[in-house]
Amino acid sequence: DGGITQSPKYLFRKEGQNVTLSCEQNLNHDAMYWYRQDPGQGLRLIYYSQIVNDFQKGDIAEGYSVSREKKESFPLTVTSAQKNPTAFYLCASRSISEVLGMVHSPLHFGNGTRLTVT
Amino acid sequence: AQKITQTQPGMFVQEKEAVTLDCTYDTSDQSYGLFWYKQPSSGEMIFLIYQGSYDEQNATEGRYSLNFQKARKSTNLVISASQLGDSAMYFCAMREGGIGKLVFGAGTILRVKS
Numbered sequence: 001d002g003g004i005t006q007s008p009k010y011l012f013r014k015e016g017q018n019v020t021l022s023c024e025q026n027l028n029h030d031a032m033y034w035y036r037q038d039p040g041q042g043l044r045l046i047y048y049s050q051i052v053n054d055f056q057k058g059d060i061a062e063g064y065s066v067s068r069e070k071k072e073s074f075p076l077t078v079t080s081a082q083k084n085p086t087a088f089y090l091c092a093s094r095s096i097s098e099v100l101g102m103v104h105s106p107l108h109f110g111n112g113t114r115l116t117v118t
Numbered sequence: 119a120q121k122i123t124q125t126q127p128g129m130f131v132q133e134k135e136a137v138t139l140d141c142t143y144d145t146s147d148q149s150y151g152l153f154w155y156k157q158p159s160s161g162e163m164i165f166l167i168y169q170g171s172y173d174e175q176n177a178t179e180g181r182y183s184l185n186f187q188k189a190r191k192s193t194n195l196v197i198s199a200s201q202l203g204d205s206a207m208y209f210c211a212m213r214e215g216g217i218g219k220l221v222f223g224a225g226t227i228l229r230v231k232s
Contacts, residue, residue, distance in 0.1 A: 033219075033220075035222075040224075040225075041224055041225070042122075042209055042222035042223050042224045042225050043163075043209070043211075043220075043222040044222075045219055045220075045221075048219065058219070088161060090161075090163060092163075106153055106155075106165040106168060107163075107165075107220055108165075109162065109163035111160070111161060111162050112161045112162070114161070
């Protein structure tokens with residue numbers, strides 16, 4: 001079955017440590033996205049990538065980094081510079097044919113990773 | 119400025135009744151897309167329905183329909199014949215142009231009562 005896999009589902013880290021969240025998709029999608037969700041709030045865009053080896057900052061990129069070495073993978077690193085890293089992180093994707101001038105395609109989401117930093 | 123506004127933090131509806139969830143948006147683009155997602159307590163984001171800015175008809179998907187009023191910049195979600203499984207958080211989102219960045223509202227929690 002095609003889909004987006006985020007692992008792990010729950011992640012615990014000590015303050016000051018970097019942590020990497022995994023996102024893998026087998027949908028053959030070109031564009032991938034990372035969103036952050038805080039309790040009771042909507043999703044905010046962290047980073048996105050439309051093609052391999054290229055990515056752009058979203059609205060809240062500070063304290064985060066990404067890489068896009070393979071089409072299938074878009075890992076997110078939460079660095080120690082991120083002041084409030086505890087949150088629910090969602091990865092999403094869509095195909096390039098949908099990106100180019102076609103606004104009507106939805107994002108496909110993974111099941112999310114809940115990160116707790118203490 | 120808020121791009122997407124959902125003014126109802128929480129709503130209750132009796133099972134089998136219809137409910138309307140409000141969403142207003144702000145954009146100066148002529149071409150944009152409006153989406154509704156459902157997020158159950160498990161956290162997954164489930165796409166429900168889409169409305170394009172040039173669509174003349176209101177979108178419908180099963181029990182979900184949109185009341186799209188372009189001049190008022192609103193796209194309200196109507197859920198007919200509510201079921202207990204409809205209890206979830208509902209998000210309205212907008213994409214301007216074709217870049218792919220979806221901007222989300224703060225969401226509305228819906229509780230269906232038996």
